[in-house]
Amino acid sequence: MSMTLKKPHHVAHHFASEAQEFESARLGMWIFLVQELLFFGALFVVYAIFRWWHPETFMEAHQYLSWKWGAFNTVVLIASSFTMVMAVRSAQVNQRKSLISYLSLTLIFAGVFLGVKYIEYMEKIHHGFLPGSFFSAQGVSEYLHLFFGIYFTMTGLHGLHILVGMALIVWLLIRSFRGEFHSEYYTPLEMVGLYWHFVDLVWIFLFPLLYLIG
Amino acid sequence: MSQVPLNYLNATKGLKSWLFTLDHKRIGIMYLMFIAISFGLGGFFALALRLELLNPKELLFTAKQYNQLFTLHGAVMVFLFIVPSIPASLGNFLLPLQLGAKDVAFPRLNLASLYIYVFGGLFCVYSMFSGAVDTGWTFYTPYSIDTSTSVISMTLGAFILGFSSILTGVNFIVTIHKMRAPGMTWFRMPLMVWSLYATAIIQVLATPVLAITLLLLILERTMGIGIFNPALGGDPVLFQHFFWFYSHPAVYIMILPAMGVISELVTAFCRKNIFGYKLVAFSSLAIAIISFFVWGHHLFVSGQSDYAAMIFSLLTYLVAIPSAVKVFNWIATMYRGSIQIKAPFLYFLAFLFLFSIGGFTGIMLGALSLDVHLHDTYFVVAHFHYVMMGGTVMAFIGGLHYWWPKMFGRMYSEFWAFIAWAFVMVGFNMVFFTQFILGAKGMPRRYYSYLDQFQPLHAFSTFGSWVMAVGFILMAFYLMDSLLNGKKAPDNPWGALTLEWQTQSPPLTENFIETPVVTRGPYDFGQEKRS
Numbered sequence: 001m002s003m004t005l006k007k008p009h010h011v012a013h014h015f016a017s018e019a020q021e022f023e024s025a026r027l028g029m030w031i032f033l034v035q036e037l038l039f040f041g042a043l044f045v046v047y048a049i050f051r052w053w054h055p056e057t058f059m060e061a062h063q064y065l066s067w068k069w070g071a072f073n074t075v076v077l078i079a080s081s082f083t084m085v086m087a088v089r090s091a092q093v094n095q096r097k098s099l100i101s102y103l104s105l106t107l108i109f110a111g112v113f114l115g116v117k118y119i120e121y122m123e124k125i126h127h128g129f130l131p132g133s134f135f136s137a138q139g140v141s142e143y144l145h146l147f148f149g150i151y152f153t154m155t156g157l158h159g160l161h162i163l164v165g166m167a168l169i170v171w172l173l174i175r176s177f178r179g180e181f182h183s184e185y186y187t188p189l190e191m192v193g194l195y196w197h198f199v200d201l202v203w204i205f206l207f208p209l210l211y212l213i214g
Numbered sequence: 215m216s217q218v219p220l221n222y223l224n225a226t227k228g229l230k231s232w233l234f235t236l237d238h239k240r241i242g243i244m245y246l247m248f249i250a251i252s253f254g255l256g257g258f259f260a261l262a263l264r265l266e267l268l269n270p271k272e273l274l275f276t277a278k279q280y281n282q283l284f285t286l287h288g289a290v291m292v293f294l295f296i297v298p299s300i301p302a303s304l305g306n307f308l309l310p311l312q313l314g315a316k317d318v319a320f321p322r323l324n325l326a327s328l329y330i331y332v333f334g335g336l337f338c339v340y341s342m343f344s345g346a347v348d349t350g351w352t353f354y355t356p357y358s359i360d361t362s363t364s365v366i367s368m369t370l371g372a373f374i375l376g377f378s379s380i381l382t383g384v385n386f387i388v389t390i391h392k393m394r395a396p397g398m399t400w401f402r403m404p405l406m407v408w409s410l411y412a413t414a415i416i417q418v419l420a421t422p423v424l425a426i427t428l429l430l431l432i433l434e435r436t437m438g439i440g441i442f443n444p445a446l447g448g449d450p451v452l453f454q455h456f457f458w459f460y461s462h463p464a465v466y467i468m469i470l471p472a473m474g475v476i477s478e479l480v481t482a483f484c485r486k487n488i489f490g491y492k493l494v495a496f497s498s499l500a501i502a503i504i505s506f507f508v509w510g511h512h513l514f515v516s517g518q519s520d521y522a523a524m525i526f527s528l529l530t531y532l533v534a535i536p537s538a539v540k541v542f543n544w545i546a547t548m549y550r551g552s553i554q555i556k557a558p559f560l561y562f563l564a565f566l567f568l569f570s571i572g573g574f575t576g577i578m579l580g581a582l583s584l585d586v587h588l589h590d591t592y593f594v595v596a597h598f599h600y601v602m603m604g605g606t607v608m609a610f611i612g613g614l615h616y617w618w619p620k621m622f623g624r625m626y627s628e629f630w631a632f633i634a635w636a637f638v639m640v641g642f643n644m645v646f647f648t649q650f651i652l653g654a655k656g657m658p659r660r661y662y663s664y665l666d667q668f669q670p671l672h673a674f675s676t677f678g679s680w681v682m683a684v685g686f687i688l689m690a691f692y693l694m695d696s697l698l699n700g701k702k703a704p705d706n707p708w709g710a711l712t713l714e715w716q717t718q719s720p721p722l723t724e725n726f727i728e729t730p731v732v733t734r735g736p737y738d739f740g741q742e743k744r745s
Contacts, residue, residue, distance in 0.1 A: 012321075013316065013317075013724075014310075014315065014316035014317035014318075014319075014321065014393075016729075020392055020393075023392055024319040024320075024388050024391075024392040024393070027387075027388050027391055027392065028319065028320060028323075028384055028385070028387075028388045031383075031384045031387055031388065031418055032384055034418060034419065035380055035384070035418050035419070035421070035422050036422070038418075038419055038420075038422040038423055039422035039423075039425060039426055040426075041422075041423070042422070042423045042426040042427065042456060042459075043426060046430075046441055046452070049449070049452065050441070054447075131433070131437050131438075131439045131440075132433075132434075132437050132438035132439040132440045132446060133437065133438030133440075133446070134437060134438070142447070143447045145439075145440060145446065145447075146439075146440050146441065146446070146447055146448065149433075149437070149439030149440055149441060150439075150441070152439075153430070153433060153439065
């Protein structure tokens with residue numbers, strides 16, 4: 001018996017083997033992500049239609065967004081995806097300490113992302129760049145309120161996904177402290193990892209589409 | 215020392231053992247209960263609005279109350295009853311049994327989906343008491359942005375119910391891929407499983423689009439984001455596109471599981487292998503795929519381009535092919551079968567007859583020129599009730615009778631089942647066949663008053679609704695009675711070959727004493743002994 005705090009994993013009663021359990025979870029997660037794709041997909045369709053109708057509005061509106069903050073956040077999220085991968089890897093090679101530090105880093109990156117988003121939102125709200133009927137800023141184009149409706153809906157829903165991801169990472173951290181993840185069992189890490197990369201990927205599309213028009 | 219063998223119903227006792235159960239069978243039974251209550255509620259609204267239509271002028275309700283009634287009837291029947299009906303109740307109960315598994319892949323997620331369903335249902339009920347919504351269940355903008363009735367709570371309810379549906383879909387797909395018993399190859403799966411698989415694909419791919427659409431509608435009402443509001447530069451037709459991108463495939467979420475039930479019924483009561491197993495299986499997938507490309511036929515008069523309308527019309531016709539493949543295969547299955555006329559088979563016949571009428575009139579409505587005349591008339595109402603009620607509800611009830619002995623270990627009364635079937639069948643045709651005629655004569659849907667000349671037909675339709683109600687009330691009574699006084703059911707009362715009949719009635723908590731090893735197809739009648 002080793003002295004490490006490794007908790008053995010028990011396969012749920014209705015599965016025949018660990019492999020069946022792991023593969024089921026992975027397939028389930030992928031199907032769930034397909035669902036997420038359709039969820040965001042509809043918003044991208046809205047974006048495409050309104051940009052097609054009002055290209056000049058989108059050209060003007062993107063100038064009111066700070067591409068520097070956007071680029072910074074893109075780098076932050078890509079870094080967080082990397083630390084997430086490393087966290088899964090650490091569990092696979094039984095390095096609990098580095099697992100915990102990589103998860104913590106991912107959590108910090110996510111927090112930084114939301115912090116920057118908060119600064120950006122505050123600035124928009126301050127200048128009246130608000131969705132729909134709350135829009136009060138001065139602009140040339142007639143339909144700026146539509147752009148900011150789309151901007152807040154898309155980034156807001158994305159931010160909500162980040163928040164859910166952070167809660168999941170906290171849950172993973174607690175379980176990591178208990179030594180539940182190791183080379184024989186790391187299913188939840190892998191699943192949250194998939195989710196996290198998806199959320200990252202959504203931002204990689206949002207950034208150029210909203211900030212880098214023209 | 216009790217005589218009753220241990221089964222999933224009596225294995226553990228107390229309310230808590232049900233509220234926290236992870237057993238797919240118990241979850242299925244709880245779903246069944248809520249779905250039955252929803253059906254009763256939706257039916258009550260239907261009776262109320264038929265009553266109003268007895269008279270050409272105002273009778274019991276004002277115009278606004280009438281609008282609220284048909285909206286609630288539609289919303290309850292669609293979101294709370296028919297979308298979850300077969301998959302969540304019968305499907306949940308049967309899927310692991312038919313695959314030879316102990317449970318679905320994610321039992322906790324399964325229980326979560328039930329709670330999400332109840333939670334969403336509470337929002338819908340709240341909406342009824344807080345200025346019931348009057349937009350029609352389709353929530354078309356811009357009216358749904360402006361009306362003073364409680365749109366938000368109802369759409370939020372539907373939004374939440376959508377997640378319940380998505381989670382069931384994810385669970386079923388994984389279960390079918392990963393949980394099959396040894397020897398259960400894809401082509402040895404019962405056709406019910408194939409149709410649940412096709413249904414789950416639509417649930418996962420279409421429902422999120424409804425979710426985002428309803429969310430945008432809520433944002434429209436709270437923040438005026440303007441995407442669907444023409445006054446703010448938005449596009450109300452875009453709402454219709456988004457809404458039907460979900461809601462047309464959703465029609466197949468409703469009918470595909472019914473087709474699965476029908477395949478089980480016809481083979482069991484004809485004691486014969488299904489005619490063309492693979493074609494019936496693949497036609498489910500074909501329907502699922504085509505279903506995503508036909509939504510535009512709801513917008514023939516909404517101002518979409520003529521070319522789009524032509525293509526959507528053509529694609530709509532395509533759905534008829536896999537549907538007809540199924541119908542003809544079921545008929546061919548009966549040929550030279552050894553037919554037993556039991557209640558489930560009666561509902562199979564009802565389905566075949568009514569669904570065919572519903573399908574044919576669907577083709578008529580898919581024709582551009584005819585649709586312009588019939589659009590938004592009672593003809594459309596009659597068409598989708600023939601498919602949804604004549605198809606899905608008949609199959610659901612047929613399946614309920616078929617699996618009743620397995621679920622509760624009791625036999626229902628064949629005599630009363632026949633009487634109730636006759637009432638439902640006669641009543642249904644009185645209500646809805648009349649509406650084909652009304653619609654063709656130009657009676658528009660969703661009006662609480664009408665021209666005097668339509669009164670005889672409207673009155674006949676209303677009388678039919680009472681006949682049908684008698685049938686359903688009878689059914690509720692004899693089914694409840696069977697739980698207390700019914701004859702004890704044998705393990706396999708119908709002599710069917712699918713796996714759920716090879717275990718005891720009601721099944722054990724773990725379904726089978728030993729994981730079954732499958733060596734033959736699900737309907738190999740006459741070859742049982744050889745295996």
